[in-house]
Amino acid sequence: MITLQVNGQTRQVDVDPETPLLWVIREWLGMTGTKFGCGIAQCGACSVHIDGEVMRACSVPVGSVGTGKITTIEGLSPDGLSHKVQQAWLALDVPQCGYCQSGQIMAAAALLAHTPKPTDAEIDEAMTNICRCGTYNRIRAAIHSAAG
Amino acid sequence: MTLERRGFLASVTAGAFTLAWSGRAEANAITGDAAPSELGIWAVVHPDDRIVVRIARSEMGQGTATGLAQLVADEMDADWTRVGIEFVAPHVNLAAKRAWGEMSTGGSRGIRASVDYVRKGGAAARAMLIQAAAAQWGVPASECTASLSTVRHEKSARWLRYGELAAAAGKLPVPTDVAVKKPSEWTIIGKSVKRLDTVDKLSGRQMYGLDVQLPGMLNGAIAQCPVFGGKLVSFDAKAIAAMRGVRHVLAVGDTAVAVVADKYYQAKTALAKLPIVWDEAGHGNVSSAGIATFVASGLDAAEAGIGLRQGDARAAIATAAKKIEATYGTPFLAHATMEPMNCTALVTADSVEVWVPTQNGDASLAAAAEAAGVKLDRAKVHKMLLGGGFGRRGQQDYTRLAVTLAKQIPGTPVKLVWTREEDIQHDFYRPITQCKLTAGLDAAGTLTGLHMRLSGQSIMAFASPATLENGVDPRMFQSASAEEFGYHAIPNLLIGHAMRNTHVPVGPWRGVNTNQNAIYIECFIDELAHAAGKDPLEFRRALMGRNPKNRAILEAVAAKAGWGTPLPAGVHRGLCQNHGYGSYVACVAEVSVSAKGDLKIHRLVAGTNPGFAVNPQQIDAQIDGSFAYGLSALLYGEITIEKGRVAEGNFDTYQVARMADMPKVETIIVPTGDFWGGVGEPTIAVAAPAVLNAIFAATGKRIRQLPLKNQDLRRA
Ligand code: FES
Ligand code: FES
Numbered sequence: 055m056i057t058l059q060v061n062g063q064t065r066q067v068d069v070d071p072e073t074p075l076l077w078v079i080r081e082w083l084g085m086t087g088t089k090f091g092c093g094i095a096q097c098g099a100c101s102v103h104i105d106g107e108v109m110r111a112c113s114v115p116v117g118s119v120g121t122g123k124i125t126t127i128e129g130l131s132p133d134g135l136s137h138k139v140q141q142a143w144l145a146l147d148v149p150q151c152g153y154c155q156s157g158q159i160m161a162a163a164a165l166l167a168h169t170p171k172p173t174d175a176e177i178d179e180a181m182t183n184i185c186r187c188g189t190y191n192r193i194r195a196a197i198h199s200a201a202g
Numbered sequence: 203m204t205l206e207r208r209g210f211l212a213s214v215t216a217g218a219f220t221l222a223w224s225g226r227a228e229a230n231a232i233t234g235d236a237a238p239s240e241l242g243i244w245a246v247v248h249p250d251d252r253i254v255v256r257i258a259r260s261e262m263g264q265g266t267a268t269g270l271a272q273l274v275a276d277e278m279d280a281d282w283t284r285v286g287i288e289f290v291a292p293h294v295n296l297a298a299k300r301a302w303g304e305m306s307t308g309g310s311r312g313i314r315a316s317v318d319y320v321r322k323g324g325a326a327a328r329a330m331l332i333q334a335a336a337a338q339w340g341v342p343a344s345e346c347t348a349s350l351s352t353v354r355h356e357k358s359a360r361w362l363r364y365g366e367l368a369a370a371a372g373k374l375p376v377p378t379d380v381a382v383k384k385p386s387e388w389t390i391i392g393k394s395v396k397r398l399d400t401v402d403k404l405s406g407r408q409m410y411g412l413d414v415q416l417p418g419m420l421n422g423a424i425a426q427c428p429v430f431g432g433k434l435v436s437f438d439a440k441a442i443a444a445m446r447g448v449r450h451v452l453a454v455g456d457t458a459v460a461v462v463a464d465k466y467y468q469a470k471t472a473l474a475k476l477p478i479v480w481d482e483a484g485h486g487n488v489s490s491a492g493i494a495t496f497v498a499s500g501l502d503a504a505e506a507g508i509g510l511r512q513g514d515a516r517a518a519i520a521t522a523a524k525k526i527e528a529t530y531g532t533p534f535l536a537h538a539t540m541e542p543m544n545c546t547a548l549v550t551a552d553s554v555e556v557w558v559p560t561q562n563g564d565a566s567l568a569a570a571a572e573a574a575g576v577k578l579d580r581a582k583v584h585k586m587l588l589g590g591g592f593g594r595r596g597q598q599d600y601t602r603l604a605v606t607l608a609k610q611i612p613g614t615p616v617k618l619v620w621t622r623e624e625d626i627q628h629d630f631y632r633p634i635t636q637c638k639l640t641a642g643l644d645a646a647g648t649l650t651g652l653h654m655r656l657s658g659q660s661i662m663a664f665a666s667p668a669t670l671e672n673g674v675d676p677r678m679f680q681s682a683s684a685e686e687f688g689y690h691a692i693p694n695l696l697i698g699h700a701m702r703n704t705h706v707p708v709g710p711w712r713g714v715n716t717n718q719n720a721i722y723i724e725c726f727i728d729e730l731a732h733a734a735g736k737d738p739l740e741f742r743r744a745l746m747g748r749n750p751k752n753r754a755i756l757e758a759v760a761a762k763a764g765w766g767t768p769l770p771a772g773v774h775r776g777l778c779q780n781h782g783y784g785s786y787v788a789c790v791a792e793v794s795v796s797a798k799g800d801l802k803i804h805r806l807v808a809g810t811n812p813g814f815a816v817n818p819q820q821i822d823a824q825i826d827g828s829f830a831y832g833l834s835a836l837l838y839g840e841i842t843i844e845k846g847r848v849a850e851g852n853f854d855t856y857q858v859a860r861m862a863d864m865p866k867v868e869t870i871i872v873p874t875g876d877f878w879g880g881v882g883e884p885t886i887a888v889a890a891p892a893v894l895n896a897i898f899a900a901t902g903k904r905i906r907q908l909p910l911k912n913q914d915l916r917r918a
């Protein structure tokens with residue numbers, strides 16, 4: 055049994071410790087907002103926060119998380135809409151297909167938590183998540199807008 | 203017809219229509235409302251005035267669903283703030299004798315091929331609401347007007363809301379002779395309204411195919427023969443039988459094997475350990491180098507299909523004062539949709555049901571029924587929102603494979619999910635082509651003849667050879683056809699294609715054919731302008747007298763970009779134009795190339811004339827997105843074949859554009875109001891040639907083989 059702190063709740067799962075956190079979240083805990091895109095830490099679709107740091111959950115063995123506090127897209131804000139990043143995304147109509155956006159939002163939220171007013175260069179460096187629909191320019195504008 | 207609905211977290215097993223409510227707070231309260239009324243087939247009006255527009259096409263991010271809702275809502279005189287959408291299920295469409303028309307969504311046709319009938323549907327609903335009000339008041343319908351979901355009778359100062367009229371209106375016959383509005387009367391069409399499908403994409407609640415969860419569902423991972431055309435010989439199920447969660451190890455047809463487990467992670471982990479023997483069907487020695495030589499053999503071959511001919515290009519070039527020649531090439535490309543291929547299937551003795559992200563619901567229905575061996579009317583398709591399509595999800599290989607697998611476990615739903623590697627290595631690739639261009643200039647630098655010879659693979663020859671026209675695939679000439687080519691003032695023209703088909707499967711890919719052809723044409727025209735010692739804009743303009751719309755968009759974009767005005771030191775411009783997928787587009791790129799050969803794309807100025815612009819801000823989004831997709835291809839995109847199979851496997855080896863690659867994009871939308879053009883694809887074609895021409899301006903180097911990652915951009 056592995057005990058996890060997810061979105062403010064204590065959850066127990068019976069999995070091998072090397073199981074990637076992504077699949078534990080999606081398949082054992084049944085939360086599908088965190089997406090699978092590559093499985094090798096390339097695309098960022100699986101981004102979650104562990105103790106406030108953005109991590110690519112596909113490449114984090116669940117056994118390594120320990121008492122770390124995991125936040126998924128479902129736990130970013132109480133109503134799924136009120137975090138300033140979600141608000142900025144809504145205002146600028148950022149998503150196209152939307153599949154990458156959970157990860158983009160989690161990455162942007164972590165960036166703004168550490169760097170309240172990021173420059174374009176800082177955004178380039180922090181936001182390496184892939185969006186095949188190509189919403190990059192709106193993501194950049196929304197991050198600046200959320201930064202205020 | 204009964205409507206089945208679902209809230210956010212309800213099971214995805216609901217049937218006829220999948221509700222995707224708009225981005226507003228009331229979305230949470232959608233369940234359990236009083237009976238809504240159908241006004242014809244396109245609009246449903248609720249007693250509280252909410253209007254749900256039915257969408258038959260697929261939504262994969264391109265915004266078509268919102269655009270279609272705008273068309274219907276405008277004709278209805280609806281209050282847009284109370285409009286939502288729901289998707290029609292393919293089996294429901296079939297049972298209604300395809301009343302909702304074509305479901306296939308590709309070729310940038312989602313809106314332009316639906317405009318007539320969906321607007322009439324909205325107009326019919328409006329007429330029914332007015333008729334119901336007129337009857338209730340005992341006044342002639344002609345005295346009533348409608349706006350903002352309200353019918354008014356000015357003479358008696360009475361009004362009724364659509365929600366109050368819906369029940370009575372729904373009992374009236376649906377009029378068929380309704381007229382649609384003139385563009386000058388539009389109030390919602392042409393407005394930059396927000397998308398209707400955003401909120402759930404911000405909270406993680408949006409369900410994609412990959413997120414389907416059904417009671418008792420098992421999860422499958424698939425391995426297909428890595429060599430295209432090869433077969434499954436054998437596998438050793440015992441080797442993985444004891445692994446945690448593994449339930450079944452099954453052949454899927456004669457080309458693949460799948461592991462089915464409690465969890466997908468268990469299935470894919472076990473599959474990676476499964477010993478499998480493949481029959482490579484004699485293709486195990488095919489390589490990219492061999493394919494390149496084979497394709498090159500078509501560049502001078504006598505045999506070729508003709509796409510466009512005027513005058514005598516060969517003779518004009520032979521006698522020209524100056525002859526110029528260049529050969530270009532573009533590789534195979536995978537789609538790499540963000541959501542990997544997947545399909546969930548439930549097969550019983552006489553029925554099949556699938557949950558699938560599809561660009562073609564009708565084709566999914568047919569594929570599911572055929573693979574299950576049941577009658578078409580015993581098949582159900584639940585269209586899931588697509589995590590990207592780009593042409594990949596018009597194919598039905600993944601539907602067929604999921605059903606073929608699930609058929610062996612009757613009564614149990616099975617979700618079959620591709621790993622990224624499987625997805626990239628079993629695609630229907632953008633075809634490989636090369637192009638040899640030859641031209642003649644007279645002593646004054648005027649272009650007297652142009653010969654463009656394409657060679658390479660044809661999608662039609664792969665997918666539907668019976669539809670070839672005398673052995674010719676006319677789509678090879680997209681953007682180089684009589685209708686689309688932009689330089690008809692060239693007196694002598696010959697554009698041909700030599701078929702060179704490989705064992706690699708090919709298919710549509712965002713902007714396919716126009717992408718490759720625009721690079722060949724627009725970069726070579728640039729070469730000619732340079733050889734003639736003329737400005738690339740002026741050189742083109744002189745050839746565009748017979749193509750006023752191509753010329754107008756090029757001029758508009760050049761003006762917006764400040765063509766000819768000074769730039770910061772080290773920054774250089776390139777430009778191009780194209781006509782494809784129904785719209786006229788152009789682009790100016792501004793780039794710099796460092797001494798080390800590093801490319802920086804600073805700014806792309808793009809323009810489109812799509813005829814009508816239903817939602818300008820979404821057109822902007824599509825231009826941005828098409829450029830990201832086009833720049834991915836330009837910078838990195840390359841599928842190589844080694845030993846008959848794809849060498850690349852994941853985003854580490856098949857890199858795509860990311861934030862740092864993305865230039866500023868500025869757009870102008872100049873609809874001329876006399877045709878309906880596409881939006882999702884047209885602009886992708888101009889991203890690469892504009893950048894390549896700017897690279898030449900910066901370095902003096904012509905890059906003629908993509909992608910740029912293989913090229914040295916240091917100054918010549
Ligand atoms: S799925 Fe984790 S980075 Fe792509
Ligand atoms: S919105 Fe589709 S992949 Fe980013």
